[in-house]
Amino acid sequence: MAFDFSTLNKQYIDGTWRDGRSGKVYVDQNPYDETTVAEFQMASIEDVDLACQAAQRAQKEWAKVNPFEKRELFERAVQIIDDNTESIARVIADEIGGTFVKAMIEIMLVKNTLKEAATYPMRMDGRIIPASIPGKENRLYRLPVGVVAVLSPFNFPFCLSMRAVAPALACGNGVVLKPNEASAITGGTMIAKIFEEAGLPKGLLNVIVTEIGQIGDSFIEHPIPKVISFTGSTPVGRHIGEVASRNLKRVGLELGGNSALVVLEDADIDQAVNASVFSRFAHQGQICMCTNRVIVHREVYDIFVEKLVDKVASLKCGDPREQDTVIGPLINHRQVELLQKVVDESIAQGAKLAYRGPVEGNVVGPIVLTDVSEEMTCARQEMFGPAIAIIPVDSEDEAIRVANNSDFGLSGAVHTSNLERGVEIAKRIESGMVHVNDGTVNDEPLVAFGGEKASGVGRYNGEWALEEFTTVKWISVQHEKREYPF
Structure with a gap:
């Protein structure tokens, strides 16, 4: 597979590449020479709804897939990136102005994220906990949340999109990804293409490219996604947190720094x-x-x-x-x-x-x-x-x-x-x-990543990502007849 800008300037909804329905065009420019990298027909509120519904439908079947099959899919995604490192580096340079060193670091981080995510299907385990009631068995099951909405920034878009997308998928969820429009390919449609080539079921991952002016808060207010993962500025993160809390959604917010x-x-x-x-x-x-x-x-x-x-x-x-x-x-x-x-x-x-x-x-x-x-x-x-x-x-x-x-x-x-x-x-x-005795820029696939104060809430990577994108369900089994007080 070779990455070609001309094939990555579409929305990716329900397993098909299509134009958005907003009627507006976004011109994706090279920040160095300001040439046009791609033009997108931007997504509308209707496209957001179609993407969420597709993810919900596909997730129900994905949750049943054998964990070994899921692991193999993520391993194939790593191989696809290995086979296309030069093309990916060129996309990072042309779309967001990333240098060669930056591109190599970002690609390395993405591969590490995928390798760690490949272990998550094997870690969706549960527990049996003692009960205070005679004859009762308490079981805890780790389950997918359903659908995760991901919003990613323009600066490290390949890495910061994949940091949420890969764990969410690996935990058995469907995903709707909205990259920053300035990094629509690197942080969005290129990721969809990688997973498509790796064999991800159609509809499970959806990518919508648009401006907030076209969809407002519809993406974070939509009733289907249960978890919102956002990386970006603190003011926008505060707004997303407020809207999500009104709709009783969980959030992971990785925000600004100083x-x-x-x-x-x-x-x-x-x-x-x-x-x-x-x-x-x-x-x-x-x-x-x-x-x-x-x-x-x-x-x-x-x-x-x-x-x-x-x-x-x-x-x-x-x-x-x-x-x-x-x-x-x-x-x-x-x-x-x-x-x-x-x-x-x-x-x-x-x-x-x-x-x-x-x-x-x-x-x-x-x-x-x-x-x-x-x-x-x-x-x-x-x-x-x-x-x-x-x-x-x-x-x-x-x-x-x-x-x-x-x-x-x-x-x-x-x-x-x-x-x-x-x-x-x-x-x-x-x-x-x-x-x-090191710098401030570090990221490891096994170590908790996240901030305090206005830098966000929640943690990514390793076991912490597993917690972010799953829920724990209590199921009790009463093996013996229980005596009730009345």
């Missing part, structure tokens, strides 16, 4: 610099876990800044299709403008500009802001782009306080030569994930 990387006075400075640069400038800083703030002990502040600026200045910017490019384009002009606004505001507030690369189209050269205080805009807001804020502190306690002075709590990191000191500091940082 990750802090702490560099203590005894840190390996070169290692801390490398971790900071990778964790900030991977995929142009368009990753929710990206290091937004580097909090550096004043004893090593100057040398850290000097080494970081030297490394940042060496990063190649430009065409993501060239394999040595590190910083490609932001997704659109709006994101470029938003980033520059935050940077300019922070400079006006007293931040110093240690380095600023040129801006060419949607490609923004790296930006390093120093002498940042915790109340500046760049320290308060998530900068979804290649800009980093460096904050000096005088002590370990101050570093922890500054790290926690944020509404967000997704990821974090601590650099120190004393590993147990690092662990104790990590425990005090209010974040769902903290890494000692």
